Amino acid sequence: MRTYLDCYPCAGRQVVDAACDLDLDEEVAARLMKRVLSLILEADPALPPPLIGRDLHRMLREETGSADPYLALKCQATRQALDLLPEAERRVAAGADPFHEAVVLSISGNVIDLGTGAGRGIDPRDVLDHALAASVDRSGVAALEHAARAARSVLWLADNAGEIVLDRPLLDRIGPERVTVVVRGRPIINDATLEDAARSGITGRFRVIPNGSDVPGTWLPECSEELRSCFASADVVVAKGQGNYETLSGAPRELFFLLRAKCGPVAQDLGVAPGAFVVRHQSDGSALHSAPR
Amino acid sequence: MRTYLDCYPCAGRQVVDAACDLDLDEEVAARLMKRVLSLILEADPALPPPLIGRDLHRMLREETGSADPYLALKCQATRQALDLLPEAERRVAAGADPFHEAVVLSISGNVIDLGTGAGRGIDPRDVLDHALAASVDRSGVAALEHAARAARSVLWLADNAGEIVLDRPLLDRIGPERVTVVVRGRPIINDATLEDAARSGITGRFRVIPNGSDVPGTWLPECSEELRSCFASADVVVAKGQGNYETLSGAPRELFFLLRAKCGPVAQDLGVAPGAFVVRHQSDGSALHSAPR
Numbered sequence: 001m002r003t004y005l006d007c008y009p010c011a012g013r014q015v016v017d018a019a020c021d022l023d024l025d026e027e028v029a030a031r032l033m034k035r036v037l038s039l040i041l042e043a044d045p046a047l048p049p050p051l052i053g054r055d056l057h058r059m060l061r062e063e064t065g066s067a068d069p070y071l072a073l074k075c076q077a078t079r080q081a082l083d084l085l086p087e088a089e090r091r092v093a094a095g096a097d098p099f100h101e102a103v104v105l106s107i108s109g110n111v112i113d114l115g116t117g118a119g120r121g122i123d124p125r126d127v128l129d130h131a132l133a134a135s136v137d138r139s140g141v142a143a144l145e146h147a148a149r150a151a152r153s154v155l156w157l158a159d160n161a162g163e164i165v166l167d168r169p170l171l172d173r174i175g176p177e178r179v180t181v182v183v184r185g186r187p188i189i190n191d192a193t194l195e196d197a198a199r200s201g202i203t204g205r206f207r208v209i210p211n212g213s214d215v216p217g218t219w220l221p222e223c224s225e226e227l228r229s230c231f232a233s234a235d236v237v238v239a240k241g242q243g244n245y246e247t248l249s250g251a252p253r254e255l256f257f258l259l260r261a262k263c264g265p266v267a268q269d270l271g272v273a274p275g276a277f278v279v280r281h282q283s284d285g286s287a288l289h290s291a292p293r
Numbered sequence: 294m295r296t297y298l299d300c301y302p303c304a305g306r307q308v309v310d311a312a313c314d315l316d317l318d319e320e321v322a323a324r325l326m327k328r329v330l331s332l333i334l335e336a337d338p339a340l341p342p343p344l345i346g347r348d349l350h351r352m353l354r355e356e357t358g359s360a361d362p363y364l365a366l367k368c369q370a371t372r373q374a375l376d377l378l379p380e381a382e383r384r385v386a387a388g389a390d391p392f393h394e395a396v397v398l399s400i401s402g403n404v405i406d407l408g409t410g411a412g413r414g415i416d417p418r419d420v421l422d423h424a425l426a427a428s429v430d431r432s433g434v435a436a437l438e439h440a441a442r443a444a445r446s447v448l449w450l451a452d453n454a455g456e457i458v459l460d461r462p463l464l465d466r467i468g469p470e471r472v473t474v475v476v477r478g479r480p481i482i483n484d485a486t487l488e489d490a491a492r493s494g495i496t497g498r499f500r501v502i503p504n505g506s507d508v509p510g511t512w513l514p515e516c517s518e519e520l521r522s523c524f525a526s527a528d529v530v531v532a533k534g535q536g537n538y539e540t541l542s543g544a545p546r547e548l549f550f551l552l553r554a555k556c557g558p559v560a561q562d563l564g565v566a567p568g569a570f571v572v573r574h575q576s577d578g579s580a581l582h583s584a585p586r
Contacts, residue, residue, distance in 0.1 A: 006309050008326050012302030033301050037334045
């Protein structure tokens with residue numbers, strides 16, 4: 001997805017939010033704002049917005065001298081989501097269609113996102129209520145279930161800390177034996193890393209690999225050889241969250257995007273209302289059919 | 294009021310909103326965004342944010358080749374507010390305290406503001422419902438009423454088109470014979486000009502003067518001699534809206550600010566919750582008492 005007009009002020013808004021979330025010194029925040037304004041002035045609008053996010057958060061880490069400024073917030077979100085998990089699993093298991101319920105729960109968890117304006121101020125503990133109120137395209141879920149059941153390998157491109165805990169009921173139903181969970185290669189905003197996956201009960205239960213990059217998405221040119229190889233060879237790839245959609249929309253393979261459309265440009269690009277729960281099946285550009293390979 | 298960190302992305306957001314409100318060509322909007330980013334990179338944070346607004350909208354007028362890009366939107370808001378006026382006046386007159394009701398109505402009208410994010414998407418026709426739900430500091434209203442009753446001259450620094458129509462019940466109660474209404478000197482966003490005052494039934498009923506400036510506020514260094522003289526000599530000055538607060542907060546005279554706090558920085562500067570209805574009595578810095586002079 002290209003960079004939209006709205007993405008420019010959004011980058012500045014992320015600095016304001018970081019100043020608040022991380023209690024930045026006023027002088028540091030002002031300097032970071034100037035650096036980010038200079039950054040977006042030079043940004044290539046043909047590239048996806050997470051590349052601005054990558055540079056913005058590199059600057060933030062430089063300015064704060066912290067390798068993982070959101071660590072405490074990520075740990076808190078993980079703990080809150082772990083507290084929710086038993087009740088979430090009960091609701092999923094008790095639903096008329098547990099796979100569908102697990103998809104809805106996973107998408108509901110995508111509100112735990114400190115990178116977007118809409119994700120801020122959300123208490124992870126409210127996620128179950130979001131899930132109850134959600135409306136998700138049933139044919140998209142059915143296509144995902146059909147593809148996942150038939151697949152030998154499912155590559156799950158994870159998104160944020162806390163959120164990944166609530167992916168577990170779905171990942172369990174897809175089957176731990178065929179799932180590889182991909183996390184970011186280095187800390188970026190509240191996106192999940194190897195450490196966050198370990199805190200979330202993902203590691204050990206599922207194969208987990210880092211993508212080798214600090215882009216808040218999956219920007220293949222900067223990912224590791226291992227990630228690119230898995231991405232090319234997996235029977236099914238599921239990309240979770242806005243950043244993965246922004247960086248992989250239009251990628252030359254079949255993909256399932258699962259996310260909440262939390263900002264105007266992503267909603268516009270998907271052709272949905274802001275706030276929508278999205279299951280989007282992207283066919284391989286070279287294939288007429290969207291059945292799993 | 295100084296420029297806060299939030300004001301930087303807000304300037305970019307105003308470009309996004311202008312692109313939408315005025316249906317700007319994509320290339321024009323992108324060029325304007327770059328110009329505005331360069332502008333705010335150089336902005337002096339000690340100065341009030343409406344000076345960024347002034348330059349931003351000068352650029353918008355250049356890029357669009359229109360001297361008053363918001364003319365159609367202003368006319369629409371004025372018509373809608375004029376349609377509301379009879380019902381609004383009935384409600385004010387029927388209230389337990391008509392002066393208080395008229396103040397609440399006037400502040401409610403301050404949502405008709407295309408410059409702030411919170412003001413967009415508001416239908417002027419909903420303003421009466423906003424007024425019904427409002428909570429306004431009664432002692433501030435009482436101080437304004439006391440000061441206005443005792444005054445020989447009241448300078449009313451108006452804000453937006455549409456909004457000024459809903460100021461009329463209050464201006465009538467203050468007394469047309471002592472009121473001078475000040476409008477912007479040139480078109481800027483949807484702020485009211487002489488033409489808008491004429492369309493609103495203000496002209497003829499009240500003395501109206503332009504302030505000589507295209508700042509979306511009252512920036513005295515750029516206002517006319519006439520305005521500065523009236524400002525210095527009026528018994529009471531009432532400044533309506535955020536822009537007037539941002540440019541006159543701390544000015545060396547007694548002032549009444551009437552506004553809705555529609556953005557974080559203004560709410561923070563005032564020490565109120567975002568969305569609050571504000572009647573703020575600013576004493577003369579040199580006086581211990583806040584009675585009208």
